[in-house]
Amino acid sequence: MPTSSPLKVGVVGAGVGRMHLRAYQALENVEVVALCDVDETRLTQVGDLFNITYRYTDYKTMFEAGMIEAVSICLPNSLHAPVSLAALEAGLHVLCEKPLAESAASGQEIVEAAAQARSKFMICFNRRYRTDVQWMKHTIDAGRLGQIYQVKAGWIRETGIPFGWFADKEMAGGGPLIDLGVHMLDAVLWLLDYPQPLTVSGIVQTQFGARGLKTWRQVKTGTPRDFSVEDSAVAFIRLENNVILTLETSWASHAKPGQDDIFITIYGTEGTIELYIANYAAAETLSFYTEINGVPVTTRPAIKGVEHDHYYAVAEFVRCIREDVAPTATAEQGQTVMRIIDAIYRSARASREVVLA
Numbered sequence: 001m002p003t004s005s006p007l008k009v010g011v012v013g014a015g016v017g018r019m020h021l022r023a024y025q026a027l028e029n030v031e032v033v034a035l036c037d038v039d040e041t042r043l044t045q046v047g048d049l050f051n052i053t054y055r056y057t058d059y060k061t062m063f064e065a066g067m068i069e070a071v072s073i074c075l076p077n078s079l080h081a082p083v084s085l086a087a088l089e090a091g092l093h094v095l096c097e098k099p100l101a102e103s104a105a106s107g108q109e110i111v112e113a114a115a116q117a118r119s120k121f122m123i124c125f126n127r128r129y130r131t132d133v134q135w136m137k138h139t140i141d142a143g144r145l146g147q148i149y150q151v152k153a154g155w156i157r158e159t160g161i162p163f164g165w166f167a168d169k170e171m172a173g174g175g176p177l178i179d180l181g182v183h184m185l186d187a188v189l190w191l192l193d194y195p196q197p198l199t200v201s202g203i204v205q206t207q208f209g210a211r212g213l214k215t216w217r218q219v220k221t222g223t224p225r226d227f228s229v230e231d232s233a234v235a236f237i238r239l240e241n242n243v244i245l246t247l248e249t250s251w252a253s254h255a256k257p258g259q260d261d262i263f264i265t266i267y268g269t270e271g272t273i274e275l276y277i278a279n280y281a282a283a284e285t286l287s288f289y290t291e292i293n294g295v296p297v298t299t300r301p302a303i304k305g306v307e308h309d310h311y312y313a314v315a316e317f318v319r320c321i322r323e324d325v326a327p328t329a330t331a332e333q334g335q336t337v338m339r340i341i342d343a344i345y346r347s348a349r350a351s352r353e354v355v356l357a
Helices: 017-025 040-049 059-064 077-089 104-116 131-141 176-191 309-323 331-350
Strands: 007-012 030-036 054-056 070-073 093-097 121-124 148-157 197-205 232-239 243-250 260-268 272-278 286-292 295-299
Touching: 007 017, 007 059, 007 309, 017 030, 017 040, 017 070, 017 309, 030 040, 030 059, 040 054, 054 059, 059 077, 070 077, 070 309, 077 093, 077 104, 093 309, 104 121, 104 331, 121 309, 121 331, 131 176, 131 260, 131 272, 131 286, 148 176, 176 232, 176 243, 176 260, 176 331, 197 331, 232 331
Parallel strands: 007 030, 007 070, 030 054, 070 093, 093 121, 148 243
Antiparallel strands: 148 260, 197 232, 232 243, 260 272, 272 286, 286 295
């Protein structure tokens, strides 16, 4: 039942979890009362920074303490499933960072548990909350593009290979495809009302990471840390309704210095929308192309984006709990994305197209 009492929230993971902490503390009638992290030094530093009363190094102990009603899970990908399952079993509302899990097999466990739970489960696909992406959604839903037939999307970095668990296949599930591509896949599928994927063909490559190049924290001497994921990926995806999607992601490339750009171009029979976000820009990111009286016309909407889209995702999560409504970013949607990502990796290994049932 909807309630007006303060919502008591906890966060597991004090790395990315800091963005969730800021977002929760920006909301009225929400109390962040608990924080969990296995690194006691970081737990103390972040706990002090955000003035968190209860601190834990074991998420099971935090769940069993009964201090919280909802939790954000901000951990390495391979921990999303076990911690989400434990939280749902404890009766907690769950906001899980993307991706849903490190694989579609683990993701399916969450889908099944979320379907049986009485609490809410939401995945943090925060890029769809950008103001410019929301404008694209309204424009598409209004029919301004006509019949959509092709989409190009990607996230390209010149230098930006992460460190730590991100480069570990077992913990992360993959490289930029599962790190950055997951956002692009969700944004595109959400804009198109989540059509089903039919076939997937993909290639993944490792050109820089294994040599210790183009990392955010450069390896100065010695042998680079084990690097077991790709640093770039390209895919060709057939969606239902005769829509073709091409996807490109990279953590590293010889490109314009400092490039860290997101793009989505959606082609329709009546118009095309182009989104280009250069280095997380919040303005001048959109172009709309069409014809009027047979003459090409370009419109550049004066839409100011948001710099902290996590705030909007967290606010959506809290609203769903307060109003007792289903989240829009569901476990099923997260699993559709994971099925595509898994298929891209399978296609790359087999050097052939993969057909999805």
